[in-house]
Amino acid sequence: MQSEPGSSSHPRDDHDDDQPLDAAAMLAIVDDERRSMEKLTTSTVPVYYYVWGVAWLVGYLLLWMSWTESASPVHIPGVIAVPIFAALIVAGAVISAVVGIRSNRGIRGNSQFVGTVYGFSWTILGVAAAALGVAMINAGMPPEVAALYFPSVYAFVLAALYLAGAMLWGSIDQLVIALIVAFTGSVAPFFGAPDNYLAMSLIAGGALLVGGVVATVHNRRA
Amino acid sequence: MDELDPVIHAAARLRITAALAAIDDGDQIAFPRLQEMLGMTAGNLSTHLRKLEDAEYVAVTKTHQGRSPVTYLELSRRGRRAFEAYTDQLRALLGGTGESS
Numbered sequence: 577m578q579s580e581p582g583s584s585s586h587p588r589d590d591h592d593d594d595q596p597l598d599a600a601a602m603l604a605i606v607d608d609e610r611r612s613m614e615k616l617t618t619s620t621v622p623v624y625y626y627v628w629g630v631a632w633l634v635g636y637l638l639l640w641m642s643w644t645e646s647a648s649p650v651h652i653p654g655v656i657a658v659p660i661f662a663a664l665i666v667a668g669a670v671i672s673a674v675v676g677i678r679s680n681r682g683i684r685g686n687s688q689f690v691g692t693v694y695g696f697s698w699t700i701l702g703v704a705a706a707a708l709g710v711a712m713i714n715a716g717m718p719p720e721v722a723a724l725y726f727p728s729v730y731a732f733v734l735a736a737l738y739l740a741g742a743m744l745w746g747s748i749d750q751l752v753i754a755l756i757v758a759f760t761g762s763v764a765p766f767f768g769a770p771d772n773y774l775a776m777s778l779i780a781g782g783a784l785l786v787g788g789v790v791a792t793v794h795n796r797r798a
Numbered sequence: 799m800d801e802l803d804p805v806i807h808a809a810a811r812l813r814i815t816a817a818l819a820a821i822d823d824g825d826q827i828a829f830p831r832l833q834e835m836l837g838m839t840a841g842n843l844s845t846h847l848r849k850l851e852d853a854e855y856v857a858v859t860k861t862h863q864g865r866s867p868v869t870y871l872e873l874s875r876r877g878r879r880a881f882e883a884y885t886d887q888l889r890a891l892l893g894g895t896g897e898s899s
Contacts, residue, residue: 596807599891605809606816606885612835613820682831684870686824 617687617745618795620679625753625788627671628734631664633781636727636773643770669698690744697737705729723769727776731761734780749787749794756783805853806884810838811846818856818873819881826859826870847871855880 596602641648642657673695680691709717709725717725738754741747760779764772806815813836821827833843850856855877859870873881 595809596802596812597809599888602807602809602812603885603888603892605812606888609813609816609836610820613817616835682828683821683825684828685822685826685872687822688825 615795616679618791620675621747621749622788622791622795623675624672625784625791627668629781629784629788631668631781632784633777635661635664636777636781640770640773640777643773646770646774669702672698694737694740694744697740698733701733701736702730705733720769724765724772727772728761728765731757731764731776731780735761749790753783753787756780802887803880803884805849805855806880808846810842811850812884813838814843814846814850815855815873815877815881815884818871819878821872823878826872829869829871832871850877853877853880 597605638652638657639661640646641650641652642654644651676691676695680688705726709722709729712725713722735754735758738750738757742751742754757780760775760783764775764779767775806812814832817832817836818827829840829843833840836843838846847856847858851858854874857872857874857877859872861868861870
């Protein structure tokens with residue numbers, strides 16, 4: 577988020593600001609300031625949606641295309657698809673962290689604690705899900721089962737954190753996306769690998785991108 | 799009806815108070831961030847903040863981040879109450895049809 581102090585229609589320092597205006601104008605000031613404060617916290621929300629929407633849509637689509645069993649008209653070698661997928665996920669994590677820290681700059685107190693715990697939750701659950709997967713592979717989980725486990729467990733991590741976000745910030749958008757992603761994570765494995773990747777890409781990735789558009793529109797109207 | 803609170807009833811101080819009131823309870827905002835949000839000069843913001851501080855509407859916390867001093871601001875309970883009373887009064891003046899905050 578770029579800060580844009582001059583973006584809203586505040587009366588700036590261009591009048592004698594020690595003087596009161598009429599009641600309606602004063603009330604307009606109150607609403608203006610409340611709105612621009614809300615924008616501070618909500619203007620970054622679409623960024624997360626777009627970043628993760630692109631990562632999932634493109635990443636899982638590439639993974640699906642890399643399987644010879646897939647119905648994809650174009651085959652992409654795994655040595656290309658897997659690193660790109662990994663890079664997209666890492667980029668998503670880095671961009672989310674940077675944007676989160678930037679939007680919180682200059683604010684300290686309760687919301688800083690909430691933001692920090694929320695930020696760490698992604699890493700904690702992400703690593704935990706990976707560790708469980710590795711343990712199950714060590715215990716003999718075959719690759720075609722691992723291909724079902726990983727996309728779904730990460731869908732649940734994302735859904736759980738979006739549910740937390742919905743609770744923390746009263747966001748209906750996040751609630752809807754959490755439900756769609758949780759549903760996708762539950763149902764996709766029934767398609768079997770690699771079609772579960774395609775389901776992840778189109779349904780979860782698509783829902784995130786639509787969420788980004790909805791959040792952008794909300795912010796414009798606010 | 800009582801007269802409008804003269805501490806808040808000035809465009810610049812109302813903007814500062816309204817911005818601080820919109821921050822979550824229990825949060826503080828750094829001076830430069832508030833200045834950037836309001837688009838006011840540092841001098842102008844300080845002047846008005848002092849008046850709000852004198853009325854005990856704004857609590858000021860001075861601290862250090864590394865070697866540079868940082869000032870954090872928040873609305874005091876008294877300030878929050880005054881702000882709410884003020885906006886209620888404005889709405890009443892306008893016929894009581896204002897939106898809830």
